[in-house]
Amino acid sequence: MINVLVADDELPAVEELAFLLGRDDRIGTIHRASSGAEALRTLETGDVDAVFLDIHMPALSGLDIARVIARSSKPPAVVFVTADEDCALEAFELAAVDYLLKPVRAERLARSIGRISELIRNGGGPAPEMITVDLGGTTKMIRREDVTYVQAQGDYARLHTADASYLIRVPLADLEQQWADAGFLRIHRSYLIALNHVGHMKLAAARPSVTVAGAELPISRRHLPSVREKLETTRIRPQA
Incomplete structure (x- = not known):
């Protein structure tokens, strides 16, 4: 089972994603955080395999939290969840497992969970090979x-x-x-x-x-x- 943390400064977004995650049999405990600071406290005390991070949170953004996670000895998998495509390049430079756009679709989330499962089975493994593409003038990975x-x-x-x-x-x-x-x-x-x-x-x-x-x-x-x-x-x- 995959224990996850959902962090978003908007509580309805937290509950919606937690609901979708809870419908997947591969998901175990679902921790919730409504700020970056709360997310870091949960990571210090909880058994978390994967973190679903909103990028645009006040004080500590999702990118800030990912940088902290990257310095840990056994970092959880990081998935960014955002309505903004512009941070994709920086997100994958931080070795994110996935980048989900809001509103999150159940089938897209299932694929993300599959990637996390595979990563855990492989004991971490190398970061996925990313390709930079241009889509309508926007850089995407x-x-x-x-x-x-x-x-x-x-x-x-x-x-x-x-x-x-x-x-x-x-x-x-x-x-x-x-x-x-x-x-x-x-x-x-x-x-x-x-x-x-x-x-x-x-x-x-x-x-x-x-x-x-x-x-x-x-x-x-x-x-x-x-x-x-x-x-x-x-x-x-x-x-x-």
Whole structure:
């Protein structure tokens, strides 16, 4: 069970998030704090595995609390919960596990809890690989592990996730080399896929293809041998 602390200077926001967390079977004790100082006192006395922090609190902000947490010998996982996207870059520089935008959706919160569970199982582990993207003139950070596939667009690449897609100024060929060790595989001159997001593959068909997060993508004849070879070391079962 994951013991959590919810900190927000607005009590209704605390109770709403606590309610959503309480519906998840993976959550144990839920501590509440309505100020940064109260949050720090709870962290000193309570057994807390994860902290859900509002960023904009008076006196001690969520970012201030995260900096204090980062100095501890066994820091809890930090998730920022805010209505403001502008602090995402600084939040992930503080090794935040996640960044949730208000109002928090139950399915999005469940994914965040899943990340915390995985982090705890791995004994902490390294911080997730983050990618800086531009969305409508706003800088945003996304996790590489959330990228399902990448599509070439000239000298640019479009990163596809479950929620959206983002254009970055990096050629697909460069990403192919940089992300090979992270489980990404080139299947076509226009596509790079994340193997852990693959649903199934059709390798013996007249038009070989792979389904990634619901999208059916073509496998070129040139890349088919390397795709077959890669499948030998994965659990993905090709279909006829």
